[in-house]
Amino acid sequence: MAKExxxxxxxxxxxxxxYNDLVVKADLAEQSAVRGCMVIKPYGYAIWEKMQRxxxxxxxxxxxxNAYFPLLIPKSYLSREAEHVEGFAKECAVVTHYRLKNAExxxxxxVDPAAKLEEELIIRPTSETIIWSxxxxxxxxxxxxxxxxxxxxxxxxxxxxxxxxxxxxxFLWQEGHTxxxxxxEAEEEAQRMLNVYADFAENxxxxxVIKGVxxxxxxxxxxxxxxxIEALMQDGKALQSGTSHFLGxxxxxxxxxxxxxxxxxxxxxxxxxxxxxxxxxxxxxxxHSDDNGLVLPPKLAPIQVVIIPIYKNMEQLAQxxxxxxxxxxxxxxxxxxxxxxxxxxxxxxxxxxxYELKGVPVRLVMGGRDLENNTVxxxxxxxxxxxxxxxxxxxxxxxxxxxxxxxxxxxxxADFRASQIREVDSYDEFKExxxxxxxxxxxxxxxxxxEEKIKEETKATIRCIPFDGDKTPGVCMVTGKPSQRRVLFxxxx
Amino acid sequence: MAKExxxxxxxxxxxxxxYNDLVVKADLAEQSAVRGCMVIKPYGYAIWEKMQRxxxxxxxxxxxxNAYFPLLIPKSYLSREAEHVEGFAKECAVVTHYRLKNAExxxxxxVDPAAKLEEELIIRPTSETIIWSxxxxxxxxxxxxxxxxxxxxxxxxxxxxxxxxxxxxxFLWQEGHTxxxxxxEAEEEAQRMLNVYADFAENxxxxxVIKGVxxxxxxxxxxxxxxxIEALMQDGKALQSGTSHFLGxxxxxxxxxxxxxxxxxxxxxxxxxxxxxxxxxxxxxxxHSDDNGLVLPPKLAPIQVVIIPIYKNMEQLAQxxxxxxxxxxxxxxxxxxxxxxxxxxxxxxxxxxxYELKGVPVRLVMGGRDLENNTVxxxxxxxxxxxxxxxxxxxxxxxxxxxxxxxxxxxxxADFRASQIREVDSYDEFKExxxxxxxxxxxxxxxxxxEEKIKEETKATIRCIPFDGDKTPGVCMVTGKPSQRRVLFxxxx
Numbered sequence: 001m002a003k004e005x006x007x008x009x010x011x012x013x014x015x016x017x018x019y020n021d022l023v024v025k026a027d028l029a030e031q032s033a034v035r036g037c038m039v040i041k042p043y044g045y046a047i048w049e050k051m052q053r054x055x056x057x058x059x060x061x062x063x064x065x066n067a068y069f070p071l072l073i074p075k076s077y078l079s080r081e082a083e084h085v086e087g088f089a090k091e092c093a094v095v096t097h098y099r100l101k102n103a104e105x106x107x108x109x110x111v112d113p114a115a116k117l118e119e120e121l122i123i124r125p126t127s128e129t130i131i132w133s134x135x136x137x138x139x140x141x142x143x144x145x146x147x148x149x150x151x152x153x154x155x156x157x158x159x160x161x162x163x164x165x166x167x168x169x170x171f172l173w174q175e176g177h178t179x180x181x182x183x184x185e186a187e188e189e190a191q192r193m194l195n196v197y198a199d200f201a202e203n204x205x206x207x208x209v210i211k212g213v214x215x216x217x218x219x220x221x222x223x224x225x226x227x228x229i230e231a232l233m234q235d236g237k238a239l240q241s242g243t244s245h246f247l248g249x250x251x252x253x254x255x256x257x258x259x260x261x262x263x264x265x266x267x268x269x270x271x272x273x274x275x276x277x278x279x280x281x282x283x284x285x286x287x288h289s290d291d292n293g294l295v296l297p298p299k300l301a302p303i304q305v306v307i308i309p310i311y312k313n314m315e316q317l318a319q320x321x322x323x324x325x326x327x328x329x330x331x332x333x334x335x336x337x338x339x340x341x342x343x344x345x346x347x348x349x350x351x352x353x354x355y356e357l358k359g360v361p362v363r364l365v366m367g368g369r370d371l372e373n374n375t376v377x378x379x380x381x382x383x384x385x386x387x388x389x390x391x392x393x394x395x396x397x398x399x400x401x402x403x404x405x406x407x408x409x410x411x412x413x414a415d416f417r418a419s420q421i422r423e424v425d426s427y428d429e430f431k432e433x434x435x436x437x438x439x440x441x442x443x444x445x446x447x448x449x450x451e452e453k454i455k456e457e458t459k460a461t462i463r464c465i466p467f468d469g470d471k472t473p474g475v476c477m478v479t480g481k482p483s484q485r486r487v488l489f490x491x492x493x
Numbered sequence: 494m495a496k497e498x499x500x501x502x503x504x505x506x507x508x509x510x511x512y513n514d515l516v517v518k519a520d521l522a523e524q525s526a527v528r529g530c531m532v533i534k535p536y537g538y539a540i541w542e543k544m545q546r547x548x549x550x551x552x553x554x555x556x557x558x559n560a561y562f563p564l565l566i567p568k569s570y571l572s573r574e575a576e577h578v579e580g581f582a583k584e585c586a587v588v589t590h591y592r593l594k595n596a597e598x599x600x601x602x603x604v605d606p607a608a609k610l611e612e613e614l615i616i617r618p619t620s621e622t623i624i625w626s627x628x629x630x631x632x633x634x635x636x637x638x639x640x641x642x643x644x645x646x647x648x649x650x651x652x653x654x655x656x657x658x659x660x661x662x663x664f665l666w667q668e669g670h671t672x673x674x675x676x677x678e679a680e681e682e683a684q685r686m687l688n689v690y691a692d693f694a695e696n697x698x699x700x701x702v703i704k705g706v707x708x709x710x711x712x713x714x715x716x717x718x719x720x721x722i723e724a725l726m727q728d729g730k731a732l733q734s735g736t737s738h739f740l741g742x743x744x745x746x747x748x749x750x751x752x753x754x755x756x757x758x759x760x761x762x763x764x765x766x767x768x769x770x771x772x773x774x775x776x777x778x779x780x781h782s783d784d785n786g787l788v789l790p791p792k793l794a795p796i797q798v799v800i801i802p803i804y805k806n807m808e809q810l811a812q813x814x815x816x817x818x819x820x821x822x823x824x825x826x827x828x829x830x831x832x833x834x835x836x837x838x839x840x841x842x843x844x845x846x847x848y849e850l851k852g853v854p855v856r857l858v859m860g861g862r863d864l865e866n867n868t869v870x871x872x873x874x875x876x877x878x879x880x881x882x883x884x885x886x887x888x889x890x891x892x893x894x895x896x897x898x899x900x901x902x903x904x905x906x907a908d909f910r911a912s913q914i915r916e917v918d919s920y921d922e923f924k925e926x927x928x929x930x931x932x933x934x935x936x937x938x939x940x941x942x943x944e945e946k947i948k949e950e951t952k953a954t955i956r957c958i959p960f961d962g963d964k965t966p967g968v969c970m971v972t973g974k975p976s977q978r979r980v981l982f983x984x985x986x
Contacts, residue, residue: 033563033627039563089593098585
C-alpha cells in the first residue's frame with residue numbers, strides 16, 4: 001500500500017486529524033505563508049470549478065446575471081448599517097497605505113508614510129454595502145426592478161482559528177444581491193435561492209440538508225431573516241452549508257435607495273443576499289469520505305473513471321493501450337470524464353491507492369487475461385466492490401454505475417442522518433444526548449437568553465427552525481415556558 | 494432616435510470621450526465609490542465571461558490546470574526579487590491592520606491600533622512571489638515538473654490615472670505560472686502561450702495583433718524576456734493586449750526552488766508567467782465599435798441575434814410571438830444565442846437603437862407583412878445593411894451570416910491596420926509621422942538610452958521587436974549606429 005494511504009489517520013482515531021490529513025494528502029488544499037489563507041491546489045480547484053459551473057447554471061436558469069464589484073470598501077460604508085458593522089468590524093483586513101519605498105538605511109522596503117489614505121479601505125468581508133451604494137444609481141423606478149445580480153469573488157474575514165476550507169481568512173464564494181419592489185417578492189427570492197442551494201446540496205453533492213430559518217442570535221448582521229441549509233457530518237457535528245437572507249429595507253435605507261412605485265409613490269427598495277463558499281468543499285469531504293480517502297459523488301468528480309493497465313512487458317502494454325483507446329472514446333461519447341493512466345514510472349498498487357485517495361468513483365483495470373477475454377475489472381469507490389465485466393456495451397454499464405453510485409452515496413448519508421436525529425424533552429436528557437453528536441429536536445421558548453444559556457452550557461446552537469416536520473407546540477426544555485414547535489439543535493462547525 | 498444614442502460622442506469629435514461614453518452607455522462598466530476601481534456591469538461581465546470560458550478551454554487544451562493562491566503577499570516576499578519589487582512597490586495597496594473598533598467619542602468606527610500586523614501584507618499586483626514560495630514545497634525532483642498552473646483572480650495596482658477597463662486600480666485577469674526542468678522547455682512554453690493569446694485575439698476578438706519581444710525597458714519586472722501581442726486601435730494608438738514572460742531562474746533563485754534533475758544534479762527551476770486581463774474589454778471595444786455603439790464579434794457576443802416584433806395590436810403580437818417561437822427554437826438548435834424582445838413598454842425605435850448600442854451582431858424584425866409573407870427583415874450590425882429574407886432555412890442563413898460578420902470585422906480591422914503601418918528612415922520623418930498615429934517600423938541601435946530619448950521627445954515607445962517581417966539590418970534613425978532590424982514604434986495606451 002502506498003505511503004500516502006498508510007499515513008492517513010483513521011476517522012475513529014481522530015476525526016479532526018483525519019480531515020486535515022485528507023485535505024492535504026488528496027491534493028485539495030494547503031496552508032499558505034499568509035496566516036489563515038489557503039492555497040487551493042489543482043485537484044481541489046477542479047472540484048470547486050465543477051461546483052461553480054453547476055451553481056452558475058442554476059442561478060442563470062432562475063434569471064440571475066453575473067457582475068463584479070470592487071474588492072475594497074470605504075470604512076464609512078461599512079458603518080452605514082449599524083448591525084452590519086457590528087458583525088464584521090472585528091475581523092477585517094484594513095488597507096491604510098498605497099505605496100512602499102526603499103528604507104533609507106538600505107534594509108529593504110518599508111511602508112511609505114507619505115502614502116497614507118485619507119479614508120481607510122476594508123477588504124470586503126461581504127459586499128452588501130458597496131453593492132447598495134452602486135444600486136442607488138441603478139434604481140429610480142419600479143421599471144428598474146428587480147435587479148438579480150450575482151458575483152463570484154474572494155472575500156476576507158480575519159478569523160483567529162482557521163481550518164482548510166471550513167474557516168479561512170480568505171475564501172472564495174458567490175454572493176447574490178437582489179433588489180425588489182415589494183416585500184413579498186424579496187421574501188420569495190430569498191426562499192427560491194435557499195431551494196436552489198438545497199437542490200444543489202442534495203442532487204449534486206449527494207448531501208441531505210434540513211431547510212429552515214435561523215433564530216435571531218444566528219442571523220446575518222443586517223438581515224431581518226436568514227434562511228439556511230444544515231447538513232450533518234460523519235462525526236455528528238452540523239455544518240451550515242448555505243444561507244439566504246431577507247434584508248428587508250435595511251440596506252436601502254442605509255444607502256438611501258428609493259424608487260417610484262406603480263402608484264407614483266416613493267418607497268425604499270427591498271433586498272436579499274445569498275451565498276455559498278469554498279466551505280462546501282469541507283462539507284463534501286466530511287459527508288462521504290472514508291479511511292481510504294475521498295469519496296466523491298460522480299456529478300462533481302473531476303475524473304469519473306480511471307483506467308489502469310496491468311502488463312508484463314511493453315508489447316502487452318501497447319496491446320492494452322489500443323484496446324483502452326476504444327473504451328475511452330466510447331465513454332467520452334456518453335459525456336463521462338475518463339483518465340487512462342498508463343504511466344510506466346508508478347506501480348499499479350500505487351495507482352490504485354492514489355485514485356482511491358482522490359475519490360475517483362469508478363476504476364477499471366485491464367490485464368493480460370482481460371485482453372484475451374474482452375473483459376475489464378470494475379471497482380466502485382463507494383463500496384469498494386469489484387467485478388469483472390465484458391467490454392461490450394461498457395459505456396452504458398459505466399454510465400448506469402455512476403448514477404447508482406451518486407444515488408447510493410446520497411442514501412448512505414441520508415440513512416446516517418436519519419439515525420442521528422432524535423427528539424428530547426428534558427434539559428438533562430439534552431445535555432446527555434448532545435455529547436453523542438447528531439441533531440436534536442427540542443422545545444425552546446423563543447428567547448435569545450435561553451438560547452445563549454444552552455450554548456454556554458452545552459456548546460450546542462440552534463441550527464434552524466425547520467420549515468418542515470412536526471409543528472406541535474410544547475414547553476421549553478429549559479424554562480418550561482410555551483414553545484411554538486421543536487427546533488433543531490446541534491454542535492456545529 | 495433614443496436619448497442614449499444622441500448623447501454618444503462621435504469618434505471624430507473626441508475619440509477618448511466616445512470611448513468613455515460608450516463603456517457607460519452600453520452598460521459595460523462604471524466608476525465605483527473607490528478611487529480607480531470599477532464596477533463591471535452585467536452586460537460587460539457577460540462579454541468577459543465569454544472571453545474567460547474560451548481562454549480557459551484553450552489553456553486546458555494546452556495541458557494547464559487552474560488553482561488559487563492567496564490575495565495577500567507578505568511584504569518581505571515582494572522584496573525577494575530585486576527588479577520585481579522595484580517594479581511594483583510604488584503602486585501597491587498595503588494592509589496594516591486586521592480590526593476596526595468603535596471610537597471612544599462615539600464618532601463611528603476607527604482602525605484599532607492594537608490590531609497592527611507584525612508584517613504588512615500587500616494586495617497582489619501579480620502573484621509570482623506567493624506562487625514561487627508555494628512551488629518550493631511542490632518541487633523536489635524532475636518528476637514533479639513541469640507544473641502548469643493558471644489562476645483567475647483580481648489584482649491591484651495603485652494607478653494614479655485610471656480609465657475604465659484600460660487602466661484600473663483593481664482588475665480581473667488570469668495569470669499562468671509554470672515551472673520547468675530546462676531553459677528550452679520554459680522558453681517554448683512562453684512562446685506557446687503567446688501564440689494562444691494571438692489565436693484568441695485574432696480568431697475570437699477579430700483583432701489582428703503583431704507578435705514580438707519587448708525591449709529591455711518595457712520588460713516585466715523580473716523577466717529575462719517578455720513576449721507581447723500588440724494591437725492597433727481605431728485612433729492609431731497601440732494597445733498591449735497580452736504578455737508572456739520567460740522568467741529564467743530569477744524567481745527560483747529568490748525563493749530557493751531547486752530540483753534534482755535526471756542526472757541526479759541539483760539545479761534551479763525555470764519559470765514562465767503569462768496573463769491577459771479585463772483590459773482586453775477595452776481593446777475589443779476600441780477595435781470595432783462605431784458612432785452608433787458597440788460592434789461585437791459574434792463569437793464573443795452574449796446575445797448573437799435579437800428579434801423584435803412590430804405590431805398594430807396585441808392580437809397581431811400574439812401571432813408574431815407564435816411564429817417567432819419556432820424561429821427561436823431553430824436558431825437555438827444551431828447553438829445560436831438569441832433574445833426575443835417583445836416587451837410592450839418600449840417602442841421598436843428605442844429597441845433598435847439600444848441593441849445597436851449594445852453591439853448585437855444580427856437583428857431580425859418581424860412585422861404584419863412579414864407574417865403574411867413568411868419573411869423577416871435581417872440587419873447586420875457591422876455594416877448596418879438590411880434585407881428581407883424568407884423564414885425557410887433561416888437558421889442556416891443566420892449561422893452563415895454570423896460567420897461572415899466575424900470574418901468581416903476581422904478583415905476591416907486588418908485592412909485598417911495595414912493602412913497604418915509604414916517604414917520611416919529619418920528621425921525628422923519619424924517625428925512627423927508619429928503625430929498621425931499608427932505603427933512605425935524604424936531602425937534603432939538597441940540601446941535603452943536611445944529608446945528613452947525617443948520616448949521623451951515623441952511619446953512613442955517600442956511596442957515590440959516583431960518575430961516576423963523584414964529582418965534586414967540598417968542604421969539607427971537617431972544615432973546612426975548599426976541596427977539589426979526595424980522595430981515597431983507607436984504611441985500606446
